[in-house]
Amino acid sequence: MAAPFSYRLAQEIAACFSMHKVRYLFLGKSGAIILGFPDTTQDAVLFVERSSENSRALVSALVEMGFPLDAQRQEEILQGKDFVQIREGPFDLDLVFAPDGIERFEDAARRALVVEGLPVCHLDDIIRSKEEAGRVKDQEVLPRLRAFRDWWWERQSQGASGARE
Amino acid sequence: MRKFEVQTDRESAQYQEWIRDFEAAARRSLKQRMDYSFIRTYKPVLDDEGFRAFQTMEDYRRWCESCLPSWLGYGRSV
Numbered sequence: 099m100a101a102p103f104s105y106r107l108a109q110e111i112a113a114c115f116s117m118h119k120v121r122y123l124f125l126g127k128s129g130a131i132i133l134g135f136p137d138t139t140q141d142a143v144l145f146v147e148r149s150s151e152n153s154r155a156l157v158s159a160l161v162e163m164g165f166p167l168d169a170q171r172q173e174e175i176l177q178g179k180d181f182v183q184i185r186e187g188p189f190d191l192d193l194v195f196a197p198d199g200i201e202r203f204e205d206a207a208r209r210a211l212v213v214e215g216l217p218v219c220h221l222d223d224i225i226r227s228k229e230e231a232g233r234v235k236d237q238e239v240l241p242r243l244r245a246f247r248d249w250w251w252e253r254q255s256q257g258a259s260g261a262r263e
Numbered sequence: 264m265r266k267f268e269v270q271t272d273r274e275s276a277q278y279q280e281w282i283r284d285f286e287a288a289a290r291r292s293l294k295q296r297m298d299y300s301f302i303r304t305y306k307p308v309l310d311d312e313g314f315r316a317f318q319t320m321e322d323y324r325r326w327c328e329s330c331l332p333s334w335l336g337y338g339r340s341v
Contacts, residue, residue, distance in 0.1 A: 099310075103297075105293060105294040105297040105298055128301075131297060131301075132293065132297065134285070134289055135288070136285065136300070138299075138301070139300060139301060139302075140303060140304065171314050171316075177316075180317055180318060180320045180322075180323065181316070181319075181322075183314070184314055185309075185310050186313030190310075196320055198320060231324075232339050233339060234333075234336040234340065235335075235336030242281055245281050245285075249282055249285045250285075
């Protein structure tokens with residue numbers, strides 16, 4: 099079983115993806131946690147820009163990080179699937195190329211925040227994607243996540259630091 | 264879909280407890296928050312394949328609903 103995701107692994111993603119020029123954002127509960135949401139989750143979820151250049155960069159970065167991507171798996175990523183789930187390698191990883199509720203990567207990137215080098219979708223986008231996905235586990239977390247967004251906005255308006263848009 | 268009745272009125276005890284949680288988390292470093300938040304438990308079926316790719320999100324959602332145990336919460340109903 100892979101190790102749980104951690105701050106160290108997130109920083110490794112940031113360094114490796116930056117080196118390979120991968121365009122991505124943390125999404126889902128993993129993104130909310132980076133923004134300060136106190137909860138638990140199992141997987142890192144990355145919203146990755148869908149383009150052939152970015153997919154090639156992504157594959158190179160994942161291989162360098164130790165994910166066992168043979169030629170067939172690499173091809174599946176390069177083909178531009180909407181969702182890729184990896185459960186072998188240094189940690190569990192979900193790659194989303196077309197998240198529910200977010201039309202274009204560019205729009206999400208414009209609204210994104212960066213926390214200690216980690217690019218994260220805005221809470222509004224995280225909430226919208228969960229609303230649209232409509233899974234039971236999303237419905238369960240949404241009331242608390244919306245409360246966190248409201249608290250977070252109030253705190254930001256009072257000048258709290260920690261993330262930059 | 265199952266309905267979740269959660270009291271989110273700002274005056275409610277539940278809401279105030281959440282705020283206390285948020286404030287406590289804000290006093291921790293990002294490293295502490297992340298290292299506390301990510302856990303690893305085995306999820307049947309989901310964790311039994313090393314790699315899956317879905318052409319569309321709808322394909323993925325359908326697979327979740329038809330193949331995963333409903334109690335994992337990946338479907339739109341339990």
